[in-house]
Amino acid sequence: xxxxxxxxxxxxxxxxxxxxxxxxxxxxxxxxxxxxxxxxxxxxxxxxxxxxxxxxxxxxxxxxxxxxxxxxxxxxxxxxxxxxxxxxxxxxxxxxxxxxxxxxxxxxxxxxxxxxxxxxxxxxxx
Numbered sequence: 001x002x003x004x005x006x007x008x009x010x011x012x013x014x015x016x017x018x019x020x021x022x023x024x025x026x027x028x029x030x031x032x033x034x035x036x037x038x039x040x041x042x043x044x045x046x047x048x049x050x051x052x053x054x055x056x057x058x059x060x061x062x063x064x065x066x067x068x069x070x071x072x073x074x075x076x077x078x079x080x081x082x083x084x085x086x087x088x089x090x091x092x093x094x095x096x097x098x099x100x101x102x103x104x105x106x107x108x109x110x111x112x113x114x115x116x117x118x119x120x121x122x123x124x125x126x
Contacts, residue, residue, distance in 0.1 A: 020095065020096045020099035020100045020103060021093050021094065021095050021096065022093070022094060022096060023040075023041045023091035023092065023093055023094075024091055024092060024094055025089055025090070025091050026090055026091065026092050030057045030062055030084060030087070030090055031057050033090055033092055034055045034056065034057050034062070034090075035055075036054055036055070036056065037054070038055065038092060038093060039051065039052065039053050039055075039092075039093040040052050040055045040064070040090060040091060040092055040093065041090075041091040041093075042062065042082070042087055042089075042090055042091075043087070043088050043089040043090075043091070044082060044086050044087060044088060045086050045087075045088045046086075050066055050080060050082075051066065051067070052064030052065060052066055052080065053065045053066075053067075053077070057084070060083055060084050060085070061081050061082065061083055061084060062081065062082060062083075062084055062087060062090075063079065063080055063081030063082065064079075064080065064081075065077040065078070065079065065080070066078055066079075066080035
């Protein structure tokens with residue numbers, strides 16, 4: 001069973017990181033599209049892109065926790081906000097079920113191959 005530790009660890013890691021997500025533009029009003037537990041990406045009229053965690057809409061402003069502004073080195077999260085009329089595009093994060101399924105399927109196949117390869121010689125020596 002000692003041989004199986006590494007493939008099992010790889011499989012667990014694959015399940016942990018395979019949530020394939022992407023951002024998609026939304027046509028909803030910001031008040032309807034923003035949920036506190038979601039992640040959004042805001043593109044301003046100036047072209048600057050900002051990814052926000054725990055977003056909020058209050059009055060005529062949008063904001064949330066930001067790790068880095070586009071073109072800057074990521075650092076500690078900080079509060080960020082902007083007027084709603086300066087937002088050109090609002091994108092919400094979605095999970096792609098097909099990509100996630102394929103990633104898990106390929107990871108399981110790789111683990112199965114590793115187990116078979118480690119299980120002994122394929123052709124007995126004569």
